Amino acid sequence: MTHDETTETNATDFFELPDDEAPSKPPPRRQTGKHSTPRKALPLILLQDALTGAELRRVREARSLLLLVKVPSPAWVESVRDALRALGSWHEIEVRDGSTRYRRKPEDVGEVAVRIGDGLRVAAVCHDPAALLPPSLIACADISVALGPPSDRVIRRAIKAVTGTMPRRVPHRAGLDFADLVGCIRVGDTAAAAVRRLSEASQARLGTASDLADVPHVLSLHGYGAATAWASNLLKDLEDWRAGRLDFSCISRTLLLVSEPGLGKTTWARSLAKSAHLPFLTLSISSLFSGGSGYLGEISTKIDQFFALARNMSPAVVFLDEIDALPSRDNLDNRNRDYWLPLIVQFLLLLDSSASSATSRLIIIAATNHGGAVDPALCRAGRLHPTITLGRPDAMALAAILRQHLAGDLADADLSGIVALGRGRTGADVVAWVRDARRVARAASRPMRLDDLRDVVAPPDSRSDTDRWRAAVHEAGHGLGATYTGSGRVTHLDIVAAGHLGGRTLVSASQTETRSRTDIEATVVTALSGRAAEVALGLQPTSGASEDLRIATELLVAMHVSYGLGEGLVHRAAPGDSHQVLAYDPALRARIDEELHALNQRALDLAVRHRALIEDVASALLRERVLDEAGFAAIVAAHLPGEVRHG
Template structure:
């Protein structure tokens, strides 16, 4: 500061003239590539360390660098402190040596022979254990602070900067800082370049400009919206100096079916919080590397280091079920164990140390596949489920995607038609509606949107009637067993492989009774029963993949006997993930589940026969309208009851 005292009364023009003169004199100026690493090491060295280095020729020293970029520069600076028998700088995980003397062997030999050794790394696990365990001097070097930068600018330009923003190098690494501080430049210009570089590094990721703030999103549910609101509020409080960052609940996993906007929500959250966004995934680790164990670990390190450098920042771990659970061991698990362990350490560091200002958000379509250690408290401790949006939320999502199009349109009807769809479906609807309008050289209309949500049905009439009966039976049996559960019934196909769908709201309870499970299984079996009763034949519509009616009912009932303790035995035999395999391997279990399915199917048939008239009426309404809201469906049921043609009660259903 003293160097500036003589210039307090000098005008800006005069100071610029002095700076210009400084620019013409380069001979005594030193670049930051030399001065910064030296200054950082000398600041970290205690007087006792210097004395020991002068008198003791057998001293061993290790330096922990602030990032990988600083490893080699710090090693070059450390070598100028004296002569070293053995020096090792490493910035990535070491590979196993198949032959010859290893680095560890060389270090041990040098120490045993009384030599002086030094190791530099950003991760102490990369150094041989022999070096870290017996080091006489340990230095942990932090990123250069403002005073060190002032000194480096002075040594490069001949002048201290007149003023400098606090934390000017936030988010900058070695190359960024050294590129900004230049010999032959002025102190003012160096500061301006540092400010510009820090601003560029701290800006949100490209593409977030078009993402709406989280406050304008729809259909994510109270739990997720509440968590996001609290996170944003806490970050604001931290910035204002009112809250310690360690008090912020800042890790979670977003779980849902595909297409429900997990990535969009995470991006919007980063935008609203005003923090950089770092997306990553297991597939990205493999695509960006050779796929070897050390390169995968390096990918993990790089994303955490990059985010930590500009923290607070968000790491978005997409498809986190790609990190396999160690509980489901197979022949590949031994390869993954080090990766899982390393990720767990990184998540631990996200709440302390250099990475203490990271927000880590995971996303998965299969929360049941996550390693238990990954989602324990202190790591990705909160799993938040995202459900499909209801009609109100869907209207908001449609409005969001429409933007300036159809500003005065009432979207309620089209939203009700679309219940059961996802945000990704809405995106496709709007995109296709705009395409149809462009092809006819006109503005988009509400009819264009209707045509996407409910495209013309070109399926054979017999197939459409079967689908209507199938869905009507689902809805009626659900209404009998769980009154008020039906949200909508539709024969509108979202995908070519789909028939129709019945959407229900089921009360989620922490503890569920066997009767509840059996009722849900009966609702799943009802579509097939409807076909048998009203059409005198059944189709393959209830079967198919893992999400089919029969598959869901089968796995649900298998859990009763294997893991929920609701069958004839208390023995816990498998996790939910393993039950499918157990059904294949255990014929006794398969026979028990088949007997349950047959019993519940017979009970469901009785309900459908008792209520065949109302099933027929719902099916007829679907053939005319293609879509029924929950209120419309209930109205049909009530009219049937008032006319006395049906009594909405099942037979022996439990």
């Protein structure tokens, strides 16, 4: 079945009718009191299903026994305690759910230890034994059983115990805890009614808690590359798991998404949850440190509470945004180590129990704009693995994203001109374009026109002729630098003003992920060539090259302190930490400034030598505002036909 197909299910598909009863005739209503209540039946059946036959006999008959029961969530604690009493007599049942009523420190054993020592029958029920129970009680348990969320088999048996009829199938129960299940399976009702309520309650949880109504199916999204393939495999595995053909522990269910801002990491994760029919829980790591005191204990509690909620709602999709807000231990100084280490270790342990545990039912997606800042231990196999890097959408993907967000607007319009103007922009930019164009059309009380969209993608240029010429010369300089140093293939140039940018040059990098010193220096020359072109054509340098200088500086610093391509081999900082390194190392600062001046001179020499080429490219940009790869290559070829270009 494809992702956009739907199937109809009749109520009779879910429950068994007596042989002599026609499907159109509903089963007679059950009489209250003839069957068990859901509060009694559900935990008892869950216990019986989890214990082996030998363990059940010991629970019923052993004269001395210490039984430890881990329940799916705090809501199950008291009902499982009562179920244990139904299975046998106990001298003591210790229950702890973290609430005020049962709040005791883990080291508080009290009468429990005495009764265990006296050889009596003792049980302990808890949703998080490691955090809430005495270590001695955990270590000495004769039987330890972990109760996961009720399986389909348990739910079917519970429905039969309450209603008298065994359903053939039960629906997926995303996010339903004990109280939800008990509210759906009612004494005096039918199995079909219980099945219907379970389905409706699950859908309500998905719709309300996740707020996913506005996102499309994950396989219909565009521009996500390897992430789409990963999502397709996950959805197929979930289908097999629900059909009983695959154990959940066999599913690849963790992922780290890396991209620059605005490329839709959150949208993709929300869409994945909706497509998988699972609750969506999100935690921004940076939000843990805002709106509070920042005390270590307070942050630790927030983390525990979030993962406890996720476990309660499992199976679910957990989205950890800004995972780089937990710093890498490689970059911690002694002053901050004592604060961060406990939090990082806590997070690693929670990931181990949530991502790789055989009993976990969580799919964990983490996201970052700074892949190099993530602690390597977080993204190793078994935790947040694999890592998928998202790039900016190409022209085809951008057109598809634009058409998707336009929906029925401009259905017959040719969008190729809009895509050319917006080449290299992000999905977030597309959302803003369509929103703003619709606002313009609403204000004019008419349908959207192509001009509305064009004007928000590339607003009419209000800059002076001098400023527009400067922008065109600057981008032409970048194109020249990339072409003649061999740092990459120029695929797009424009002088469309957007925010603080007066234009853009897009370069498809020609080198592999591993770069030599020559490769890095070629990229630095390309970054400096915009400023150099302005100087070569008689324009004074301005503040417009600040971003180029940042890129050039960070590359040279990384070359020296991260990549071992300078004078020493010592790894001193991660790439991107140039500000901190330069602030405390005046000798390195002087060395980087010296190299910047030398490479800037190379860029200036190149611009002076090829001034005519810069002028022709800049003139074309003034006329067209946009030059694609073919247009730029034609101007280059006209100036130097057949010449091999190199740095």
